[in-house]
Amino acid sequence: MAILLSEIQQETVEEFLSHDSKTFFDIAIVSFGMDARHVHLLSQIKAQAREILVGSNTAATENDRQVRQFVSQHGGTVCSIDEICQEITRRSLASKKSGTELHVFVDVSCMSRVFMGQIFATIKHEALESPIRLTVGYCLASYMPPSEVRFPLIRRVAPVHTTFSGWGASAALPIDAIVSLGYEKGKAIGAVEYLEPRNRWIFVPHSPEERFLQQVKKQNAFLIKEETTIDYEVLRPADTYHQLLSLVVGLVQESRPVLLPFGPRIFFAISLLVAMRIEKASVWHVDVENESSGGSPQTSAHSILLTCHLKNEVQSAA
């Protein structure tokens, strides 16, 4: 069953706080990792959050002290991914009983894609039962050069989660690959060719951190040379959602659309939202064992919030 997304809007944190200071998030989910961006949005919106759940991307033993420090500064509870999903479910049931609407905030700035896939899958399942308002936060990193991993150990190229596997699309249909580029060396072309798609649609990210774009073009020169590209603005996620959705809607009648969202995580989140709407679209990721971030990205001056209302398409039609 598909989700109907409505009331989609984008705004900066400042805009949000200036006119919406009485809006509260029932749950704010942030991920704790080595990336300095994990606290940036939380520090601004924590007053609006009734409950803060902190998921850790890395092994707890390595980061116990840092996580404890983080929680003591910003509040919240450290949880496993399963515990976060259970809490979303618990809260959703409670909202349904009380006739209120659950509002979830997810900061995807430095969240792992698998983590994001599982959280969004849970949100989708709960939204099928009872409407949810979702705010996705994204803080752009300041530029840093790409890592130099000579031989990436790619464990798997696969759908990020069962819910986003695009199941139901006939195996007889050809694949159309929709790729957003990152600056990872050769990753995009390798993954695209692996899928043997009929067509490739290449999204190129633009942001105020212009050096990212230079690297993206450099690392993906072959794909960019061969393909017609579609530009998108990293800090205009609502526009990108509509751009992506209209493409997928156009393709799904005659192909299996496979989304390969490399690059900024906000595009990954948008892809998951599109796949909530169009179930036959799948969202894939490349699971790399020895991927190095090349250091800890610093926060840029730019961040954005994308808010939407999610509800069961069938119930909504009724």
Place this chain on the structure above:
Amino acid sequence: MSTTSFLSAFNAKAMSYEQIVGSFVSSSKFNQFAGQWNALLVGPRGSGKTTLLRMLSLEAMRAWSSDEAERFRTELNYTGIYVPADLAWGEMLRSLSSRMSSECSELVAEAAFVTNAMMATLRTMQVRLHRPSSDEGRLRYRFVEMTGDAQGELAREMASIWKLQLRSASLLSLQNALAERLLDIGQQANLLTRRSNVDVDELHAKIPYLGLPLVECVNQAISAFDRAANQVDGVWALLLDEFEVAPNHLQSLVLTALRGGATKLLFKAALAPCGPHTLISLSTPTPPTAKDDFKQIELWYPDKGEAEGFCARVFASRVAQIANFSELKPEQVFGKSAYAIVDEDGNDQSHSQNLRADKWAKDFKALMERDESFSYFIQRKKISLDNLDSSDSAPSGTLIRKIAPIVAFRNAYRGFAVGKKRGRKAFNSAYSGWSAIAAMSEGNPRWLIGLLSGIFAEATISKLPISIPIQHAHSTETAWTFANVLKTVAISQYDQIKTQRPIFQLLMTIGNFFHNRLVTGDFQEDPPMSFIVDDDVDEDTESCLRIAINHGAIVCYQPTDGIGGFDTLHGKRFRLSYLLAPCFKLPVRKSKPINLSRILNTKEQTLSDVDMMQKSPQGSLF
């Protein structure tokens, strides 16, 4: 949007039946595969398995119009059911049940695969019943008249066999019910994966149609159809594409069913040479054999000469679509290769004439001045450089042809940092000319069409043959695109073949070793450029090689030793794909083998990734 990448220049999965038959190039391998028997088609990615399978489907047989097509329609007495699958679908299948126990996961995947096969069976039946738009013979091929009532009765019977609920007694309703089942499998799997400890009993309760047997379900359905059509002796063939993505149990079932030869339902399956099926032990005391029960067709060519005839026919089919080019022969367009394409005995397999002995003489002389060991070799073999004669009648003609590419490479790269070329002049003649282009394609239609498409794009009729730099640029770019794909190949395939070693790292170790043996040390007329997987090669490396084989990155000289592929790689001889030759700066030629363990244990200067990439025309890519 575009489809111009060399790897996607030809993709049979994405083509309509009209496009497939329009671009089809027949071969002896197709004839071997097509007959009324069980058959396995074994080949790496892009080797044309999907094309051959789809060509045998009912839809293609109707779309195909030629004398050859008429012969096949007359001789083949079965209805081909094309069952689509691909790696992406296989991953979706795995993803569906990824958090379940292996037993539950296998059951869910099997239900999905069986539903896919049912859909294909029904689709083919509907094609048989579809009234043709004209009386043209090919359009009436296997057409069956059936009343609406008979179709309704057939739908009811099939629904009963397949445990489906129909809203109305029609084949369309049956089609809808199958689509709903596919969605239901996804939804149930989704719900169940949110919980832990789902057991088989609970799974059966939620998905009551679990465990429907593939072979019986299809067999009973086609029998019902044939009874309704009054053709009880009808024969059908399940054409199973990329069958290695199917659950193990189904693979085992179908491979076991090959025993006994032709029945009402034939099996023709496409398999990767080192898929999971090669690791499965069939649970039968008398497994089928390629000698008695089925034919096994391998879609690769260890020797270049074998592939060249097929490549020439593919060339002819491609130029037929280009104005002014349609009558041209490959060597008119690409010219002759600068070096004879020789086997290890020095036999010229390309039959090229007019080998460019005058150009070679320059290389020979230049190397003589710089390489004492080569100078000694020339003296010992009594070769006269003033009159370098490579003809068959010359006493050293065979030897000269054999060593010419080695001399050229050694002259270009010897005495400089490894992988660095001497001087500024481009060394670009090794990967141009028809024989070299055909050899680099490995007889793999996708690679060949990709190579041809890229080069044709810059060809003009008034400037033929196409210039060597243009050919070189495209063949090298193609090689690097392939290398780049190999760099991002996952270290686990089908969840069962796993390694800890990046695939391209192993290929690079081997390629660098061969390059070093070619360029450094004393001159050898036959430096090693193939390897044997000896007993000291560990399991992890063998898994890595298995993945490389499935991608076409290495080629085995021996035939397969198991059902549908290689049971073991130990003792077998391999070479790097010729498409990778430009990346490792190797000539396109067969050469003597060396044990792989020796290559892996050698510590020596290697072409660094960066050096290699700087040499590639896509240097900026990396």
